[in-house]
Amino acid sequence: MFGVFQPCQTGCQTKVLHYFIGIMKIKTLKTHEKLAIHGGPKTISSPFPGRGLIGRQEKAAVNALFDEAIRTGNAFGYNGPSEERYACEFAKFMGGGYADGVNSGTTAVYVALRALDIDPFTEVIVSSITDPGGMMPVAMLNCVPIPADTIPGGYNTGPEEIEKLISPLTSAIVVAHIGGEPADIEGIVKVAKRHRIPVVEDCSQSHGAELNGRKVGAFGDVAAFSTMFGKHHCTGGQGGVVFTRNEKLYQRVRQASDRGKPFGLPAGSTNTMASLNFNLSDLAAAIGIVQLKKLPSIVRRRRGFVARLARGLRGLRSVSLPLELPGAKSSYWFLRMRFHPEQMNCDKETFCKALAAEGVSLNPCYRAAMPHLMDWYKNRRVFGRSGAPWMSPLYKGDPQRRFPCPNAMASTAEQFNLTLSESWDAKQAAAILRAIEKVEAAFGREK
Numbered sequence: 001m002f003g004v005f006q007p008c009q010t011g012c013q014t015k016v017l018h019y020f021i022g023i024m025k026i027k028t029l030k031t032h033e034k035l036a037i038h039g040g041p042k043t044i045s046s047p048f049p050g051r052g053l054i055g056r057q058e059k060a061a062v063n064a065l066f067d068e069a070i071r072t073g074n075a076f077g078y079n080g081p082s083e084e085r086y087a088c089e090f091a092k093f094m095g096g097g098y099a100d101g102v103n104s105g106t107t108a109v110y111v112a113l114r115a116l117d118i119d120p121f122t123e124v125i126v127s128s129i130t131d132p133g134g135m136m137p138v139a140m141l142n143c144v145p146i147p148a149d150t151i152p153g154g155y156n157t158g159p160e161e162i163e164k165l166i167s168p169l170t171s172a173i174v175v176a177h178i179g180g181e182p183a184d185i186e187g188i189v190k191v192a193k194r195h196r197i198p199v200v201e202d203c204s205q206s207h208g209a210e211l212n213g214r215k216v217g218a219f220g221d222v223a224a225f226s227t228m229f230g231k232h233h234c235t236g237g238q239g240g241v242v243f244t245r246n247e248k249l250y251q252r253v254r255q256a257s258d259r260g261k262p263f264g265l266p267a268g269s270t271n272t273m274a275s276l277n278f279n280l281s282d283l284a285a286a287i288g289i290v291q292l293k294k295l296p297s298i299v300r301r302r303r304g305f306v307a308r309l310a311r312g313l314r315g316l317r318s319v320s321l322p323l324e325l326p327g328a329k330s331s332y333w334f335l336r337m338r339f340h341p342e343q344m345n346c347d348k349e350t351f352c353k354a355l356a357a358e359g360v361s362l363n364p365c366y367r368a369a370m371p372h373l374m375d376w377y378k379n380r381r382v383f384g385r386s387g388a389p390w391m392s393p394l395y396k397g398d399p400q401r402r403f404p405c406p407n408a409m410a411s412t413a414e415q416f417n418l419t420l421s422e423s424w425d426a427k428q429a430a431a432i433l434r435a436i437e438k439v440e441a442a443f444g445r446e447k
């Protein structure tokens with residue numbers, strides 16, 4: 001603008017100068033709009049559309065089950081035709097294998113470990129960033145959870161981080177693919193095979209995510225999925241799936257999920273192990289069948305939304321998208337964002353508070369997903385006051401061992417999670433970007 005300024009007589013020069021100063025003031029005011037956190041107008045004043053996950057088709061599927069029950073006089077139950085079909089469709093979605101519906105992601109992890117027949121008082125290496133339901137089943141099996149740090153800058157653990165923790169006590173590894181991003185499961189499986197340790201993939205947050213063209217859950221020995229209502233696809237309010245490509249292991253999965261019933265064993269066999277009843281109901285499976293049909297489109301739309309956001313973020317300096325693994329095609333349960341404090345005159349907490357006040361849905365710090373920092377783990381509260389499995393004389397490891405996980409602490413300190421929905425499109429992406437721009441303009445350091 002000042003490049004075209006032509007000086008004339010002094011009076012005229014002053015007037016023009018004042019004119020430009022005026023324009024600059026207006027511009028400054030515009031780029032430093034009052035933040036909502038300081039009483040200004042919210043960028044996003046009306047709520048974004050809901051996910052619309054459940055629709056008429058799910059209702060029709062459930063009604064059909066009721067109609068059938070009323071017509072025949074026979075109640076719907078579990079291990080029935082709906083669950084069988086859901087399990088078949090799920091295995092097909094995974095590219096072949098065997099699936100068993102269970103009643104939560106937590107029980108899916110439990111059943112997967114149970115099917116592997118690991119011994120009590122051994123150690124199970126688990127992701128340090130995961131849901132409590134991804135770690136507690138280890139302790140419920142009287143095994144010691146050993147949290148593995150994440151890779152630098154990530155939420156997922158990696159082969160190096162896991163290999164450091166392997167000992168003669170290690171009986172299994174549980175790898176969570178967090179936020180829809182595949183962990184380096186190829187590298188992890190390689191390490192595990194070298195040490196002859198089975199791998200459970202926890203895909204609760206990563207339905208449909210791929211690494212090098214293969215769906216996560218198809219790399220390890222067995223995989224667990226949560227299908228509660230907040231996940232990519234659901235089986236109603238809650239549910240889960242255990243998936244494996246190994247037929248023998250599948251029979252053990254079925255036994256472990258239903259009080260040791262002798263699935264796959266010769267006629268006349270009796271219940272083969274003590275377990276609980278973790279079955280998925282046929283009613284839930286009927287919903288799951290419909291949901292599975294929607295899953296590819298849900299994943300595609302989430303990827304599209306993230307691509308849109310990524311394009312818009314290129315011109316911004318307050319946040320960026322952390323690198324993903326080469327060969328990964330994430331399914332984005334949420335979106336990790338790295339905050340750049342060196343560019344801002346505020347810390348991440350203030351930035352996130354300001355963004356949230358503008359109407360952006362986010363989780364400012366994912367440290368709440370580090371189960372080994374929680375009271376149950378710190379106070380060893382699993383089986384009454386016994387302190388077991390850590391304090392049992394049968395555990396031969398160090399019960400006082402600490403797991404500082406510096407990479408996970410750094411990742412959760414530097415990053416925050418943006419909420420995503422497959423129902424959001426260009427309009428919502430633009431609104432989120434506008435909110436980030438507004439907060440960035442208010443807190444940005446002088447360039």
Ligand SMILES: Cc1ncc(COP(=O)(O)O)c(C=O)c1O
Pocket residue numbers: 104105106107109130131132133134176177202203204205226227228238239240
């Ligand atoms: C990684 C992971 N594992 C396990 C679970 C437990 O699943 P559920 O809530 O269905 O028991 C969750 C739930 O969010 C999860 O994110």
